[in-house]
Each structure stands twice: as structure tokens, then as C-alpha cells.
Amino acid sequence: MLASGRDSNHLVYKTAPKDPNWIFAGPEFHALHHVYPDRYIGSFIKLFDWVLGTAYSFRGKRFVITGGSGAFGQAIVAELEREGVQRVQDLKFGIDWDHEHFEKATAELSACDVLILAHSTEDQDADCNSAVQLVRLFKQNRSFSESSSTLPEVWYVGSEIELLPSFGIKQLQRHSRSKRRFLPHARSFFDDPDILYRHIVLSSFWLPMGTLPLPGGWAARCAMCWIRRGARYIPAIHPGIAYLNYLKFMHWVPYAEDADKL
Missing domain, CATH: 3.40.50.720 (NAD(P)-binding Rossmann-like Domain)
Structure with a gap:
């Protein structure tokens, strides 16, 4: 509550920056989840997205x-x-x-x-x-x-x-x-x-x-x-x-x- 719902994975970006991590799901990766709620699902590591193929979205591009x-x-x-x-x-x-x-x-x-x-x-x-x-x-x-x-x-x-x-x-x-x-x-x-x-x-x-x-x-x-x-x-x-x-x-x-x- 004190942080208004923000933590290390919830930063505000106008444009989600390039994700520097290949295995961990950082704020850059999580920002994309808010753009595509059915994608970029992992909250700590990207294993789930690797298995299901949800680490990218083609929709509307x-x-x-x-x-x-x-x-x-x-x-x-x-x-x-x-x-x-x-x-x-x-x-x-x-x-x-x-x-x-x-x-x-x-x-x-x-x-x-x-x-x-x-x-x-x-x-x-x-x-x-x-x-x-x-x-x-x-x-x-x-x-x-x-x-x-x-x-x-x-x-x-x-x-x-x-x-x-x-x-x-x-x-x-x-x-x-x-x-x-x-x-x-x-x-x-x-x-x-x-x-x-x-x-x-x-x-x-x-x-x-x-x-x-x-x-x-x-x-x-x-x-x-x-x-x-x-x-x-x-x-x-x-x-x-x-x-x-x-x-x-x-x-x-x-x-x-x-x-x-x-």
C-alpha cells in the first residue's frame, strides 16, 4: 500500500525497454505482461514462458x-x-x-x-x-x-x-x-x-x-x-x-x- 502497488517488478514505462535478462523475469519483462496480459507470465524466471511459448506476442503488430x-x-x-x-x-x-x-x-x-x-x-x-x-x-x-x-x-x-x-x-x-x-x-x-x-x-x-x-x-x-x-x-x-x-x-x-x- 505504501508503494502504491509497486515493487521491483512494477516500474512505470511509457515504452517497455529492452529486457537484459535471459532467464530472470525483471521489470522490463513484467512491463510487457501489462501490455499483453496473456503473455510474459513468469514472475521470477521465464521457464513457464519458454515451455508454453508465451514470451512474445504477434497480436496487432x-x-x-x-x-x-x-x-x-x-x-x-x-x-x-x-x-x-x-x-x-x-x-x-x-x-x-x-x-x-x-x-x-x-x-x-x-x-x-x-x-x-x-x-x-x-x-x-x-x-x-x-x-x-x-x-x-x-x-x-x-x-x-x-x-x-x-x-x-x-x-x-x-x-x-x-x-x-x-x-x-x-x-x-x-x-x-x-x-x-x-x-x-x-x-x-x-x-x-x-x-x-x-x-x-x-x-x-x-x-x-x-x-x-x-x-x-x-x-x-x-x-x-x-x-x-x-x-x-x-x-x-x-x-x-x-x-x-x-x-x-x-x-x-x-x-x-x-x-x-x-
């Missing part, structure tokens, strides 16, 4: 995706629509944005909650640069929205090629250079307090080769399963290199030197 026509893009859009999201907008390259005019996507980015980057091009420099520029544009126009009770999110679709060799295959070499060039930016976004960044790791042969060792729907469902449990590094494939890549991503990848430049 607005999504924007690049690369929505790709194998994984189509599959993840179908999964999101089944979850009852408010909408999923596909940003089409050459129409809604291009490598010279990212600002064309400003209206869509400022009105969404989650940006999914699933596009891939032959030009590794343009591919990395486009991902960085779209994230920065999203942050600039959406991060500090006073009307939102949750942080904006970025989901980036990476690949096992971030760790695997390219075996002399030219197509894989281009794909590898693109994904590895983005890693320092990904690491910076992962720790950015103003966005919630998720790194989704697919099989190395998906995007450049166009032949899927596993069905697109299976990988999308795997990614959604991890996200429901609050994961931010997501191995959306069979157990393998993606799990080893987690160690590289978290401990050996440096931060981008120009992470704060717009």
Missing part, C-alpha cells in the same frame, strides 16, 4: 518485409498472417525503395512495428548497405514513437555462410562477403537500446542457390517457435553450424565503427 517474394519471405508472411498480425506490407525493390532512394520507404517504415530484412542481391556492397540504411531509416522515424508501448523490432535474415567457407563456389563467395560485411552492424543493432534486433540464421544454400534443403514453411515455423520464446538469435534450421555461429556472433564479431551515423 504491423510488419514490413523486404524480400517477401523469396522462399523464406513467403513462408514467414504466411506464418505471421496466421498469428493475427494487423498487417504485413511487402516493400518491393524498384517500387517502394532502391539503392539510391531509401527515403521512398519512409512512410511505410514510420507506420510499422517490425521490419523484416529478407532481401538478397548479387552486389554484396549494395546488399549490406541497403540493410543498414533501411534499419537506420526505421530507427530515425519509428524508434521514439510516444504512442507505442513496445520497442520497434528488426528481424534480419542471415545465413550459415557467416561461419561456413564458400568452398570455391562463386555464388556462395558473393553471398558470404555480403553476409559477413553486415555482421558488425548486426552486432551493433543487437545491443542497441532503441530497437529489438533478431538475427535469423538460415541454411547457407538457401538464398544464393535457390534450392532449399528443408521446406520454406518448416524454417519459418522454426523461426516463429524461437521468437515465441523470446529468442533474439534464431537458428531457423536443423541443428548445426548456426548454433556454433552464435559464439562467433556474440563474442568475436566487432561492433560497426559507424553504427551511430545516419
Whole structure:
């Protein structure tokens, strides 16, 4: 009564901040329970939410995706629509944005909650640069929205090629250079307090080769399963290199030197 019902787990936030704990349910985690009463249920540890998949809510969120026509893009859009999201907008390259005019996507980015980057091009420099520029544009126009009770999110679709060799295959070499060039930016976004960044790791042969060792729907469902449990590094494939890549991503990848430049 003296504290008006507030304790260490009941702090007042306009926007729930990023949760720094992976096992304990602190005030950041509990704040999300007040936004989504049927989610974020654990009061001390997150075991209950891990088991039942209640450490995330898709309900009512607005999504924007690049690369929505790709194998994984189509599959993840179908999964999101089944979850009852408010909408999923596909940003089409050459129409809604291009490598010279990212600002064309400003209206869509400022009105969404989650940006999914699933596009891939032959030009590794343009591919990395486009991902960085779209994230920065999203942050600039959406991060500090006073009307939102949750942080904006970025989901980036990476690949096992971030760790695997390219075996002399030219197509894989281009794909590898693109994904590895983005890693320092990904690491910076992962720790950015103003966005919630998720790194989704697919099989190395998906995007450049166009032949899927596993069905697109299976990988999308795997990614959604991890996200429901609050994961931010997501191995959306069979157990393998993606799990080893987690160690590289978290401990050996440096931060981008120009992470704060717009």
C-alpha cells in the first residue's frame, strides 16, 4: 500500500525497454505482461514462458518485409498472417525503395512495428548497405514513437555462410562477403537500446542457390517457435553450424565503427 502497488517488478514505462535478462523475469519483462496480459507470465524466471511459448506476442503488430517474394519471405508472411498480425506490407525493390532512394520507404517504415530484412542481391556492397540504411531509416522515424508501448523490432535474415567457407563456389563467395560485411552492424543493432534486433540464421544454400534443403514453411515455423520464446538469435534450421555461429556472433564479431551515423 505504501508503494502504491509497486515493487521491483512494477516500474512505470511509457515504452517497455529492452529486457537484459535471459532467464530472470525483471521489470522490463513484467512491463510487457501489462501490455499483453496473456503473455510474459513468469514472475521470477521465464521457464513457464519458454515451455508454453508465451514470451512474445504477434497480436496487432504491423510488419514490413523486404524480400517477401523469396522462399523464406513467403513462408514467414504466411506464418505471421496466421498469428493475427494487423498487417504485413511487402516493400518491393524498384517500387517502394532502391539503392539510391531509401527515403521512398519512409512512410511505410514510420507506420510499422517490425521490419523484416529478407532481401538478397548479387552486389554484396549494395546488399549490406541497403540493410543498414533501411534499419537506420526505421530507427530515425519509428524508434521514439510516444504512442507505442513496445520497442520497434528488426528481424534480419542471415545465413550459415557467416561461419561456413564458400568452398570455391562463386555464388556462395558473393553471398558470404555480403553476409559477413553486415555482421558488425548486426552486432551493433543487437545491443542497441532503441530497437529489438533478431538475427535469423538460415541454411547457407538457401538464398544464393535457390534450392532449399528443408521446406520454406518448416524454417519459418522454426523461426516463429524461437521468437515465441523470446529468442533474439534464431537458428531457423536443423541443428548445426548456426548454433556454433552464435559464439562467433556474440563474442568475436566487432561492433560497426559507424553504427551511430545516419
